[in-house]
Amino acid sequence: xxxxxxxxxxxxxxxxxxxxxxxxxxxxxxxxxxxxxxxxxxxxxxxxxxxxxxxxxxxxxxxxxxxxxxxxxxxxxxxxxxxxxxxxxxxxxxxxxxxxxxxxxxxxxxxxxxxxxxxxxxxxxxxxxxxxxxxxxxxxxxxxxxxxxxxxxxxxxxxxxxxxxxxxxxxxxxxxxxxxxxxxxxxxxxxxxxxxxxxxxxxxxxxxxxxxxxxxxxxxxxxxxxxxxxxxxxxxxxxxxxxxxxxxxxxxxxxxxxxxxxxxxxxxxxxxxxxxxxxxxxxxxxxxxxxxxxxxxxxxxxxxxxxxxxxxxxxxxxxxxxxxxxxxxxxxxxxxxxxxxxxxxxxxxxxxxxxxxxxxxxxxxxxxxxxxxxxxxxxxxxxxxxxxxxxxxxx
Amino acid sequence: xxxxxxxxxxxxxxxxxxxxxxxxxxxxxxxxxxxxxxxxxxxxxxxxxxxxxxxxxxxxxxxxxxxxxxxxxxxxxxxxxxxxxxxxxxxxxxxxxxxxxxxxxxxxxxxxxxxxxxxxxxxxxxxxxxxxxxxxxxxxxxxxxxxxxxxxxxxxxxxxxxxxxxxxxxxxxxxxxxxxxxxxxxxxxxxxxxxxxxxxxxxxxxxxxxxxx
Numbered sequence: 097x098x099x100x101x102x103x104x105x106x107x108x109x110x111x112x113x114x115x116x117x118x119x120x121x122x123x124x125x126x127x128x129x130x131x132x133x134x135x136x137x138x139x140x141x142x143x144x145x146x147x148x149x150x151x152x153x154x155x156x157x158x159x160x161x162x163x164x165x166x167x168x169x170x171x172x173x174x175x176x177x178x179x180x181x182x183x184x185x186x187x188x189x190x191x192x193x194x195x196x197x198x199x200x201x202x203x204x205x206x207x208x209x210x211x212x213x214x215x216x217x218x219x220x221x222x223x224x225x226x227x228x229x230x231x232x233x234x235x236x237x238x239x240x241x242x243x244x245x246x247x248x249x250x251x252x253x254x255x256x257x258x259x260x261x262x263x264x265x266x267x268x269x270x271x272x273x274x275x276x277x278x279x280x281x282x283x284x285x286x287x288x289x290x291x292x293x294x295x296x297x298x299x300x301x302x303x304x305x306x307x308x309x310x311x312x313x314x315x316x317x318x319x320x321x322x323x324x325x326x327x328x329x330x331x332x333x334x335x336x337x338x339x340x341x342x343x344x345x346x347x348x349x350x351x352x353x354x355x356x357x358x359x360x361x362x363x364x365x366x367x368x369x370x371x372x373x374x375x376x377x378x379x380x381x382x383x384x385x386x387x388x389x390x391x392x393x394x395x396x397x398x399x400x401x402x403x404x405x406x407x408x409x410x411x412x413x414x415x416x417x418x419x420x421x422x423x424x425x426x427x428x429x430x431x432x433x434x435x436x437x438x439x440x441x442x443x444x445x446x447x448x449x450x451x452x453x454x455x456x457x458x459x460x461x462x463x464x465x466x467x468x469x470x471x472x473x474x475x476x477x478x479x480x481x482x483x484x485x486x487x488x489x490x491x
Numbered sequence: 492x493x494x495x496x497x498x499x500x501x502x503x504x505x506x507x508x509x510x511x512x513x514x515x516x517x518x519x520x521x522x523x524x525x526x527x528x529x530x531x532x533x534x535x536x537x538x539x540x541x542x543x544x545x546x547x548x549x550x551x552x553x554x555x556x557x558x559x560x561x562x563x564x565x566x567x568x569x570x571x572x573x574x575x576x577x578x579x580x581x582x583x584x585x586x587x588x589x590x591x592x593x594x595x596x597x598x599x600x601x602x603x604x605x606x607x608x609x610x611x612x613x614x615x616x617x618x619x620x621x622x623x624x625x626x627x628x629x630x631x632x633x634x635x636x637x638x639x640x641x642x643x644x645x646x647x648x649x650x651x652x653x654x655x656x657x658x659x660x661x662x663x664x665x666x667x668x669x670x671x672x673x674x675x676x677x678x679x680x681x682x683x684x685x686x687x688x689x690x691x692x693x694x695x696x697x698x699x700x701x702x703x704x
Binding site for chain 1: 571
């Protein structure tokens with residue numbers, strides 16, 4: 097007859113403290129279920145709250161500024177080269193570039209076709225951050241014509257608010273290209289007149305954009321300012337709702353357009369809640385395993401005389417350890433397996449009941465949840481065996 | 492295969508008590524197949540010797556070699572194998588599972604490493620007259636019945652030596668002779684050595700040599 101637990105079972109007091117044993121099983125099951133559910137929810141949150149705005153390039157472009165507070169008002173709140181480098185080096189930011197602004201006074205007038213004059217601002221940015229760049233968006237020193245790209249929001253504001261209030265003609269997108277405005281640029285070196293021509297509209301950059309070399313030339317030759325720092329920086333990221341990105345902004349007192357990152361803030365809170373649950377679940381698992389280890393110690397203490405006699409009769413301590421430890425493997429498999437199955441059921445019903453129609457969330461639990469379940473099972477079995485072996489070798 | 496005692500002596504035993512001993516502080520060899528009787532009055536360390544041979548205690552000076560290997564260096568797994576297959580024992584205090592039946596006490600040993608040529612359990616029980624006691628809890632059997640259970644248990648495994656510590660102390664002469672006969676028959680099947688330690692010389696044990704402790 098092959099040696100098995102069945103032969104030595106009558107000699108072990110395994111029935112001791114059945115109540116505490118069952119409570120430890122329940123605790124372990126609840127802890128594992130909570131941990132795996134929290135993990136799956138964490139993953140679900142990441143998927144559901146990923147930015148969904150249609151982007152042709154697959155990136156989000158967001159402008160950030162330094163928060164103006166009572167403490168820093170009046171100080172230099174521009175971004176230094178080191179701060180921009182720091183942004184560029186972050187793993188969740190693909191690129192960062194400063195938005196250079198005019199350092200001289202600019203006024204624009206529409207001429208006979210558009211009889212109004214207004215002070216405006218000009219900014220320049222690296223061209224690969226601009227969504228629409230026509231071939232005409234270039235400038236050479238000496239060129240009187242300055243190509244301009246404006247935000248499409250500005251055209252809409254002009255047509256819907258500004259023009260009607262001043263009895264000015266509305267302008268279509270097609271007609272914009274024909275419009276030539278006069279740009280009067282005044283600085284320490286006097287005034288220079290340019291002609292501005294709107295060559296494109298941007299859905300991405302919320303500004304009046306001119307070629308970078310023009311603005312650098314004008315800042316130097318009209319305002320006598322070179323290499324000035326920018327007060328706005330545009331960053332390029334694949335996920336505007338990245339929680340690490342939001343945390344970085346908060347830590348450095350940077351601010352962004354809140355609307356762009358609203359999902360990120362919601363995600364931040366939800367993930368914090370879920371992380372708290374994970375911590376609680378780990379605690380529950382640890383307590384359950386501690387309770388079970390007390391049960392094992394009690395069982396071995398109560399069976400001590402019989403176990404010592406078995407060892408005296410020639411039973412191998414290694415065999416006894418493995419055989420006694422193996423007895424609980426089916427229970428661990430049942431507990432962890434049931435938890436994984438329940439998480440899968442929860443995932444399925446969560447999608448069916450609360451996310452009807454959405455196909456971006458998989459009805460299957462994530463592979464990392466399965467691996468965590470398997471790791472927990474291995475950990476339970478390993479700790480169990482280690483403890484039994486230690487107790488038996490002490491006899 | 493042999494057991495060598497190389498000048499062993501219990502650490503607690505006064506040196507004077509070892510001077511006239513045939514075993515303590517002497518070079519002694521037990522060969523496989525030999526029958527050795529050890530006569531040991533109370534307090535001479537008889538049970539200590541048995542426990543040293545069975546690796547239950549190690550508070551002795553000198554060395555005990557089994558087949559050339561010092562048994563004090565055995566790992567827990569080596570000890571287990573030694574007890575499973577090389578040395579069997581009948582303890583003076585028997586060491587049965589009192590809450591379990593005679594049959595269960597014997598079976599738990601038999602299952603470990605059975606010796607196929609051994610007489611069956613039923614035959615042994617019949618020889619020693621405890622057939623009717625086999626399903627009774629060992630704890631409620633008489634001491635003599637328990638001794639016979641312990642003897643049968645010791646004969647369930649393969650062994651090169653069987654070590655017996657006052658195995659017939661609670662048996663009458665008739666049952667003692669029957670038990671001795673069973674032991675010598677089973678030892679012969681294994682060509683094993685018998686080391687029997689008792690307070691007095693056991694007349695019905697035909698030993699090859701007698702040592703005084």
